[in-house]
Amino acid sequence: MKKTLFVSLLLATAIWASEGKDIFNKICYVCHGDHAQKSSLGVSKVIAGWKAEKIVEKLKAYKSGKLNQYGFGNMMRNRATKLTDEEMEAVAKYIESLGKPKK
Numbered sequence: 865m866k867k868t869l870f871v872s873l874l875l876a877t878a879i880w881a882s883e884g885k886d887i888f889n890k891i892c893y894v895c896h897g898d899h900a901q902k903s904s905l906g907v908s909k910v911i912a913g914w915k916a917e918k919i920v921e922k923l924k925a926y927k928s929g930k931l932n933q934y935g936f937g938n939m940m941r942n943r944a945t946k947l948t949d950e951e952m953e954a955v956a957k958y959i960e961s962l963g964k965p966k967k
C-alpha cells in the first residue's frame with residue numbers, strides 16, 4: 865500500500881515536471897528564450913532561475929489584469945489566462961529548475 869502510494873507520487877511528480885516543460889516550450893519560449901534566458905522584448909527581467917512562488921505570483925497578477933510593469937501587461941495577460949493554477953505551478957517550477965543563466 866505504502867509502496868503504491870510512493871510510486872504514484874513519483875509518477876505524478878514526473879508528469880508534473882514534464883508538463884511544466886511542455887507549457888514553457890509551447891507558450892513562453894517565443895518571448896522569454898528557450899531557456900528563459902532572454903529579456904522579453906528587451907523590457908522584462910530574465911526569469912530563468914526565479915523562485916517558483918515569485919513566478920506564480922506574477923502570473924496570477926497578470927491573469928487578473930493587475931500587473932503591467934513595462935506597458936506590456938496585456939501581452940502576459942493573454943498567456944496567463946490560458947493557464948490553470950496547477951499549470952502555473954508546473955511551468956514556474958520548470959523555470960526555477962533552469963537556474964540562473966551563465967553569463
Ligand code: HEC
Pocket residue numbers: 887888891892893894895896904905907908909910911919922923931932933934935936937939940943944955956
Ligand atoms: C508574446 C510574448 C510573451 C509570451 C509568449 C510570454 N511572455 Fe512573459 N512577458 C512578456 C512581456 C512583454 C513581459 C513584461 C510585461 C509587463 O509589461 O509587465 C513579460 C513578463 C513576464 C514575467 C515577469 C517578468 C518581470 O520582469 O517582472 C514573468 C514571470 C513571465 N513573463 C512569465 C511568462 C511565462 C511563464 C510565460 C508562458 C506561460 C510567458 N511569460 C509568455 C512577454 C511574453
